[in-house]
Amino acid sequence: MIKPVSLLLLAAVLCGSCGSRTGRTAATSCDEPSARPSEYVSTLVGTHSDFTLSTGNTYPAVALPWGMNFWTPQTGEMGSRWAYTYGAHTIRGLKQTHQPSPWINDYGQFSIMPVRGRDKVDEESRQSWFSHQSEEARPYYYSVYLADHDIKAEIAPTERAAIMRFTFPESDESGVVIDAFDRGSYIRVMHDKRTVVGYTTRNSGDVPDNFKNWFIVRFDRKIRDFQIYDGTKPVEGEQLVGEHALVRVGFETRRGEQVTVRAASSFISQMQAVQNLEELGKDDFETVKAKAQAHWDEVLGRIEVEGGTTDQYRTFYSCLYRSTLFPRKFYEIDKNGNILHYSPYNGEVLPGYMYTDTGFWDTFRSLFPLLNLVYPSVNAEIQAGLANAYRESGFLPEWASPGHRGCMVGNNSASVVSDAILKGVTPEEDIATLYEAMLAGRRKVHPTVSSTGRLGHEYYNTLGYIPYDVGINENVARTLEYAYDDWCIAQVAKKLGKTNDAAMLEKASQNYKNLFDPETRLMRGRNADGTFQTPFSPYKWGDAFTEGNAWHYTWSVFHDVEGLIDLMGGRKGFTRMLDSVFVVPPVYDDSYYGFRIHEITEMQVADMGNYAHGNQPAQHMIYLYDYAGQPRKAQWWVREVMDRLYSAKPDGYCGDEDNGQTSAWYVFSALGFYPVCPGADEYAVGSPLFRKAVIHLENGNTIEIDAPENSSENRYVGKMAIDGKVSERPFLSYSTLLEGAKVRFEMEPEK
Template sequence: MKKLFFLSLLLSCFSAFAQKPAFDLVRWVNPMIGTHKMGHTYPGATAPFGMVQLSPDTDTIPYEMGGKYNKDVYKYCAGYQYDDPTIVGFSHTHFSGTGHSDLGDFLLMPTVGKLQLNPGTEDKPETGYRSKFSHNNERAEPAYYSVKLDDHNITAELTATNRVGMHQYTFPKSEEAHVILDLMHGIYNYEDKNTWTFLRIENDTLITGYRQTNGWARTRTVYFAMSFSKPFTSFGNKDYSKAQVYKGFWRKFDQSKNFPEIAGKQIRAYFDFKTQEGEKLKVKFALSPVSTAGALANMRAEIPHWDFDRVKRASQAQWNQELGKVRAVLPTKDDYINFYTALYHTFLGPTTYQDVDGQYRGLDQNNHQAKGFTNYTTFSLWDTYRALHPWFNIVQPKRNADMVESMLAHYDQSVHKMLPVWSHHANENWCMIGYHSVSVIADAIIKGTYQGDANRALDACVTTARQSYYDGLQYYMELGFVPEDKNGSSVSKTLEYAYDDWCIAQVAQKLNRSDVYQEFSRRSQNWKNVYDKSIGYMRPKLSDGTFKKEFDVLSTHNQGFIEGNAWNYSLYVPHAPQEMIQAMGGNQKFVPHLDSLFTMHLPDEFFKDTEDITREGIIGNYVHGNEPAHHVAYLYNWTDQPWKTQERVRMILKKQYHPTPDGLGGNDDCGQMSAWYLFSSLGFYPVAPGSDQYALGSPAVKEAAIQLENGKSFTIEARNQSEKNVYVQKVELNGKLLTQPFLNHKDMVKGGKLTFYMSAKPRK
């Protein structure tokens, strides 16, 4: 009996352990999720918020070589598409989940046999240095990627620290082994993207240089230092420029073979080796925004040795530390993979943008010293202000405060005196609309995670919001709306400006700046100026004050909206949902309108011109892949039917997120889609960043503990959790019943426990 009791106890312990993940949370992350179709994620190696994103590129060959620039520039935003049969090589910079292409700097490719310096084509890879590969011989983990290059019989392995990528190539026996460095390669390539490149052979194992490009970022310079684990036997290059400037130093030298310096627009270099069977050639490749000396210092500081596995272990330990900030117990293995891959995606960016000594390139193209903060870049703010930065205010508050400082540094260096709109690598792209740095800054100040000079931050927000030259703001300030006949996407801009203005007002109120509070509180009401009561939708207005006559509430083209239509954007008043509901006729009219968003059938004509919207990402007229709708499922909380929020949220989680390469229903958008998943899985969401309030939903976790930076823990528990039990009967905070479907940030950071009691039937 004692033996049976002990065996039973042991089995129950094993069962309990099986329900909870071990601390090795890296094992649940699948970087392949989002690499197929429109997810636009990359599968390669990077450290948390790392400056290096070392990843394979599959079909991003240059325009002048017959590439796919014209038709596939959107498809290859991350450089990798899961269904492609070949790999061109491994480049060191990538965006995660964006809707626009750039980067892909410094592509390396190992080869054997006859030297070929062109990349070849997908249908004829043998004509170039690219190679066929199979997913059966491919592996992706946080901070690690490996693949067998079938055409060269080489196994390529990648890992990375913050600023240094490390390659390990296992070669066959060969008298003709090569490593190609392609300085022409890039994502979103065209003939004149490279404005200049420079290569310097320091010795027979060390190469330095830089690349200047004019792409999405108009003037971007990236420096590098590359070191081999063994000397190369010879080296050379080819300049593919149509006009080869100063070729051969006025013909005095042949620069193409064993010459220690080369400069030009379109350069590919190669390095020759002799290898034994199974020999591992290693390459360290460091980046810097400042100088080649900075890149070399980064390399020596972060990888002073040649132990590939040691780098992998250390970087994966960093990932485990970051992933361990949320310990979740989930119903199924697929849920673990979805949850921790989403958490991984939220920690890919914004990315570090400074050397180990704190120097970085500023918006003014001068070098600056970050004092007291880490400088970050890649701010896709139209996407990430909604959930990613609010997520950081819970799990990465120190990093988010540094991101705010980075935005303020951008403002100080801006000749326009504007906070960033969409910025990366010391450039402002002016992509999308609004001035949503304001939202990020306000949310950090209101929630107490930004401890810097709040009045200075508010002044930057106010100055940004008063810049009359920016994207219809002059009309907005004069008329109270952006007129469609003067400035396109006018309704979307009016609504988003009004929300940002509300954010400014909240900070002004907190800082007792009554004049600013009054001004921007009035401006935050401007959403009412584009609401047409006669039809019940937001509608573009003309400069004479009349509504646009030719109007289709379902169309996304030339109707005053961006990445949405009147049906979606009529629900975009996140800072005043109760007023919006009343304006739309109260619960009786608003709830059916909101219901129809999820249940209506869109005609085929809706999809004919939508390059960035796929049927997989749409539920009715709800487009989860486009961020303006990310908050709308939570709007039922302001009506008399909050149980519908619970139902809709669980439906979206189930339909839009899967543990497969095509598992994202749209671009991950620098982590925004993943942040939505995490918030919603935990049971709450920041409908209006800039407030202290979260709207409650329906948690998909069984239990989760958030480890806060203040040393406390906030636990979420869902009792009676199951796939059918999506409705919430009651919620308790630290044992006290909540009477409204909302949670305050200040209560969360105190630590404690939020308990949901789940049921298969709604509590109406």
């Protein structure tokens, strides 16, 4: 599955084009990868972002795939949504983070910061200037030189723990600050004078009252002295339960002397945090780092690509890295090997799996289909966790972090759950519970989190749409997504032999037609009396739509593209409308928001008309050309988006990366196909980026994708053969690929 490490490293030396410290890219003519997959990844991609313009809104996560705890250098102030930004000049700590997005913010966070100086304690005084030239950001390793302290800081992860190595100058004022953050925290220096324990309660969303993240920090030598603080106020003693607990521990060091720190945490208890620390065992820093890299190589190496440029390899594997971070594990393993979790829904410690930190409005589209194809064993655990979420709260989550969060619209847990059941991924014992959960979600809304369940279900289930004039915002978006979600549930009903349910749900899945305006040939808000909203502007963002306009949301009929084609008067009219998205200028109406949201700016600067790839509703749109008999237009635009809107640089995305969704779009598209309709057996074909790709499936089969004539000019598919048989349609099936397949693309230039 993975090429021998020694050969890969030798190839890297011979090629000499890979492995820059900060992930800076440089084009190369090498046709074969010359490094291990993890070495192509820069975790800085997408970090050059802010409130007004997102180029990813990411942070450099030092973690294992789907790990419970991530670590990141912290440049922002405590509580800042932007924990790390590429343009910042100072670092305040190495922060344990669980943040899925700046818009959702963080929970269970604390930080560790090596310092020189007894007065360098609070985040302002302890921060240090740094440079990207002395920073290395990899999935399995992060290092940085803290100039103001003359200290090199390094970190390597396990799933729930991490090891840090601090190289100090000669000083009798060397130290480490452990900051449990404000809003209620606890610190205690243990009697062994090597160990600090505590908890943090800082969170940004709804959690049970007993929520805590218990942590343990253990040094490889005795602490010489320490001082505990409540904020900036020193306090006496060895422990503190206060508003903002932190401690500075001191050492006397020689120049070049290293202090090793081991840290772990638990949402269950202090004793479980100690248990989680055992993930490190007796391994030294280099061993932990090597094991973490090997783990990343195994996960990223499930897909091997060649016949591209180094820039393309870096972009591809950086995107695959982002696609394997979320949702994160929220379960732990006790001393007897039992799987258990603290429930972010009811506050109990319960057996079984739990995952969190994902928003299905984003990730149902391509992230979860990628898991089902390449990492189904991971999604099997996620699905078991979703069944537990329903048992513990009465709802499937739509945005979880760590419990139900109020964000976005739709009922797209139905898509995520259905696709896994239909692909044979879901554990058999959870299927009945999850089917019950999907049906229950059609008829209710969470009492305190209106984005969970179905807001407006009373109207949708009677009128067949949510009216524009009844006080429910984003009503067209909700209706379109509910209709698709009903189609997804219907497919599961058919599989389970629930014929009456299937018939009802199939009928409901046609509700999208109720909002199609034949005059404009766009989706449009409709009042309770059946009249369409007036005035109507197809350029108005928000209002009846979610972070988009009618040009974007009209295409959200994933499950019945042929039906949408018919509404638009056939393939010719459909294609003309689809072309128009790219032809009309990037004008907009932001009156609903009262200001220009960052998604609007990202559409404008992309220079693709009104196409807004930086936000999810438009991301499948290009592939709809396949359904209209115009696959070459899909191939043109897919390659344009990959070439122009993605890179492995700090500004490498064209909008929010969103927990793997925007990255998974690139991964699928680079392979040459895309899941337009999760829940279906079908992928639409685009334009493969590499001359060769191999996907190693968990069932032991492989998918081989060959496009030997591929180049920047040869972006068009002249012919596609599957296992030697020429296909007349620009589609692939999941079931065919799952059995192992050889897909050959004959690429050609425009004719």
